[in-house]
Amino acid sequence: MFKLTINGTEHSIDADADTPLLWVLRDEVGFTGTKFGCGKGLCGACSVLFDGELTRSCIMPLGTVAGHAITTIEGLSEHSDHPVQRAWIAESVPQCGYCQSGMVLAAAALLKRTPDPTDADIDTITNICRCGTYNRIRKAIHRAAAEMKAAK
Amino acid sequence: MPDAVRRESLVVTRREFIRAAAAIGGGLALTLDLQAQEGGAPPAMRPHALKPPSAFIQISADNTITIVTPAVEMGQGGHTAMPMIIMDELDGDWERLRVLDAPAAPVYDNPMMGQQATVGSFSVRGWYAELRRVGAAAREMLVQAAAKEWEVPANECSVSRGTIAHRPTRRRCTFGSVAVRAAGLPVPQQPTLKASGDFTIIGTSPRRVDIAAKVDGSAHYGIDIRLPDMLYAAIKACPTFGGKIRSFDDSAAKQMPGYRATVALPDAIIVVARSYWQARKALDTVEVQYDLGRLASLDSAEVSRRLRAGITEPGEVVRHDGNVQHALAGAATVLEAVYEVPYLAHACMEPMNCTVRGDSEACEVWCGTQMPQAAQAAAAAVFGLPASRVTVHTQYLGGGFGRRGQADYVAQAAAAAKAVGRPVKLVWTREEDIQHDFYRPAAAIRFRGGIDSTGRLVALECNVATSSAPDFGGPARAAFYTGGVSDTTYAIPNVRVSGVNKDIGIRFGFWRSVNDSHNPFMLEGFIDEVAHHLQQDPYRFRRSMLQHPDGRRQLAVLDLIAAKAGWDHPAPGHFFGISAFAAFGSFIGTVAEVSVKDKFVTLHRVVSAIDCGVAIHPDNIQAQLEGGMVYGLTAALRGEITLEHGAVRQSNFNDYPVLMLADMPRFECYIVPSTAPPSGVGEPGTAPIAPALGNAIYAATGERVRSLPLSKYGFTLVSARA
Numbered sequence: 007m008f009k010l011t012i013n014g015t016e017h018s019i020d021a022d023a024d025t026p027l028l029w030v031l032r033d034e035v036g037f038t039g040t041k042f043g044c045g046k047g048l049c050g051a052c053s054v055l056f057d058g059e060l061t062r063s064c065i066m067p068l069g070t071v072a073g074h075a076i077t078t079i080e081g082l083s084e085h086s087d088h089p090v091q092r093a094w095i096a097e098s099v100p101q102c103g104y105c106q107s108g109m110v111l112a113a114a115a116l117l118k119r120t121p122d123p124t125d126a127d128i129d130t131i132t133n134i135c136r137c138g139t140y141n142r143i144r145k146a147i148h149r150a151a152a153e154m155k156a157a158k
Numbered sequence: 159m160p161d162a163v164r165r166e167s168l169v170v171t172r173r174e175f176i177r178a179a180a181a182i183g184g185g186l187a188l189t190l191d192l193q194a195q196e197g198g199a200p201p202a203m204r205p206h207a208l209k210p211p212s213a214f215i216q217i218s219a220d221n222t223i224t225i226v227t228p229a230v231e232m233g234q235g236g237h238t239a240m241p242m243i244i245m246d247e248l249d250g251d252w253e254r255l256r257v258l259d260a261p262a263a264p265v266y267d268n269p270m271m272g273q274q275a276t277v278g279s280f281s282v283r284g285w286y287a288e289l290r291r292v293g294a295a296a297r298e299m300l301v302q303a304a305a306k307e308w309e310v311p312a313n314e315c316s317v318s319r320g321t322i323a324h325r326p327t328r329r330r331c332t333f334g335s336v337a338v339r340a341a342g343l344p345v346p347q348q349p350t351l352k353a354s355g356d357f358t359i360i361g362t363s364p365r366r367v368d369i370a371a372k373v374d375g376s377a378h379y380g381i382d383i384r385l386p387d388m389l390y391a392a393i394k395a396c397p398t399f400g401g402k403i404r405s406f407d408d409s410a411a412k413q414m415p416g417y418r419a420t421v422a423l424p425d426a427i428i429v430v431a432r433s434y435w436q437a438r439k440a441l442d443t444v445e446v447q448y449d450l451g452r453l454a455s456l457d458s459a460e461v462s463r464r465l466r467a468g469i470t471e472p473g474e475v476v477r478h479d480g481n482v483q484h485a486l487a488g489a490a491t492v493l494e495a496v497y498e499v500p501y502l503a504h505a506c507m508e509p510m511n512c513t514v515r516g517d518s519e520a521c522e523v524w525c526g527t528q529m530p531q532a533a534q535a536a537a538a539a540v541f542g543l544p545a546s547r548v549t550v551h552t553q554y555l556g557g558g559f560g561r562r563g564q565a566d567y568v569a570q571a572a573a574a575a576k577a578v579g580r581p582v583k584l585v586w587t588r589e590e591d592i593q594h595d596f597y598r599p600a601a602a603i604r605f606r607g608g609i610d611s612t613g614r615l616v617a618l619e620c621n622v623a624t625s626s627a628p629d630f631g632g633p634a635r636a637a638f639y640t641g642g643v644s645d646t647t648y649a650i651p652n653v654r655v656s657g658v659n660k661d662i663g664i665r666f667g668f669w670r671s672v673n674d675s676h677n678p679f680m681l682e683g684f685i686d687e688v689a690h691h692l693q694q695d696p697y698r699f700r701r702s703m704l705q706h707p708d709g710r711r712q713l714a715v716l717d718l719i720a721a722k723a724g725w726d727h728p729a730p731g732h733f734f735g736i737s738a739f740a741a742f743g744s745f746i747g748t749v750a751e752v753s754v755k756d757k758f759v760t761l762h763r764v765v766s767a768i769d770c771g772v773a774i775h776p777d778n779i780q781a782q783l784e785g786g787m788v789y790g791l792t793a794a795l796r797g798e799i800t801l802e803h804g805a806v807r808q809s810n811f812n813d814y815p816v817l818m819l820a821d822m823p824r825f826e827c828y829i830v831p832s833t834a835p836p837s838g839v840g841e842p843g844t845a846p847i848a849p850a851l852g853n854a855i856y857a858a859t860g861e862r863v864r865s866l867p868l869s870k871y872g873f874t875l876v877s878a879r880a
Contacts, residue, residue, distance in 0.1 A: 022435065033434055039375015041508070042509065044811050046811075086370070086374035091373045091374060095373060098778075100233070102233030102507065102558075103372030103556070129819050129820035131818075132820075136557050137233045137788075140788065142784075
């Protein structure tokens, strides 16, 4: 049994210690917004916040994450209204949408660290989108940054 | 889908009748009767007992408008564009719209290409006319119902956003309040359609219906299905194409935690377990002996050798204007060049997966699929059931790009579910996805261009060789795989195009933009070579060959991109490359602006334009052109699937790298205003970036790129923001 706090709620997980966090979230707990894309930490579809830090959950064994706090896309905001999510809707960013949970979390993590990111800062996001929504992602991040600044 | 298929299906003259269908819980439902009818026979209104799932629209008493979309949603906007077409004629309230995926049923076969398929940029162009009729018929019936109730002439009633009004008597009602009554009225077969100037939804960009669910994790893809009692399955296929499993030892797997079963397919091993990770780990312990088959020694060099032999063979001639041999013999100069492209994988972000529950009576399938009836047939075959006993629950697709038109993964999941007698979710790894795709074929073309003494291109000979072609139930025809070359609209008096399918044995895939993903790269590269040889401006040289009625729309696109790019005034040190052609019924063009230093290419800007007829959703058209460009740019720069010992060498995004945020050029996109019927949007945007970029690199360096990817030549993309 492993104890994990996911989106503010503690869960007891009965799974093998080497099970990647991704599959724990998806199959054991049911947070399917976290996506499987590559299994090697290459694409970022499985991104979650691990004690607030952006992390690729497909290469994090359950045994090493027990006791920590995980935020998935489902837990980013209570009403799907995080400034990044609002900006994503305003710019109609997603196409197929499969990578976007990871993209939204990567953007939220970037803005937490760098509230007014330059294009070069945004370029540090290495999540993959095959639909090619990158330029809209960039625009949406700038929009979210502006909104968060205005709200202060 | 291929043009060859489309042309054949168009031979069948099919009239589609709109029929009323029984609505759940009362209301108006309409469907199209797809039974083939001869010529212009009047609509035979037969009694019917259709159930709502075969309808296209249902208007309920609570004013909800449910639209069943025959186009699946894979990011291309089908779930928004299809309803827009109906809703505009209906004058429905967009806020009351509910969208459902169509089940697998022939009523949803695309009228233009004859299959229930979201492929080939066929959805809007195939459904536009019929869905307008559905919306207009429903509107007329609702108005008739209201007019009857009010005892006023129907033509005095007006409709706006789901509300019918009769101004003279100041009466108003909602669609929902008359929907039940409307359902009892005769269905108008030729309802009056709006003039394009009266559109209120088409040409605007309402928020796509799938966006909100895609930013908070609530959107459901095939991979997200969870059923009671469901088990998980992992798969590993024979590494070579055409190879088989000879024997296997799963004794270690049987000792692994959660293990439930091993399912041996002829060419793959599936392990079923309590959890997916347990299935993966148990599968890793299975020792398999393969019969690697006849392709066990195939490598990419051999593929290239066979293609280069193919372009010297006579081939199947698909177009011959004038007399090319004669014209080449008499030409002042003959230019010759050979172009070549590699295999490509689709690499959808969502790896292939499918969930199946079935028994001897019935079967259900949950997956993302571009062809629900193919998924249905695949599961039906495994369970030995008629297709009518198989229900397909289409989910959002985490990328399609042509890959999800295949149903291999459905058959595999069905086999596992049947073997264990419980619901099974099968999920491929990324490695399986890259190594067992249906690939964009490797291909080559030899061009010969004859130039006369006045400097005109008077002869063009194109010998196309492909490594694979789709099986349309007969020998692969060159008319299909020469597309993008054989249909060139450049005015050249002598043109000969022939094709050879070397049929190497690597399975063929429809890859976003299909033949246009490579053939225009080669032709537009060669045209650029001719222009430079003649010391003519590449843009104006193309212009000169489009001065005829069939070239009018392409010319307008060409002029637009040149003007928007500022073709005659590049920034110092910057160079342009241009490319424009027809694709999927549309006209597309791109200018790439680069600077190159020591093989480091900076792509400063990409300017694209399209004439796609009536622009249904301009914002989404822009998104598709941009996304298509990124897909094509990835392939042009880095995309390459290579073979070694009959197996694919690449395995994941580390060795099949794709573009990321840092790689993105500035992108501008223009839509030519048009009242022509709508044409393809999802795929054309992929095609022109490779030739535009190759031509720009030539302008900058004098080095001609005749094969892809550019990384082969040592070219590397550097960020325009670096």
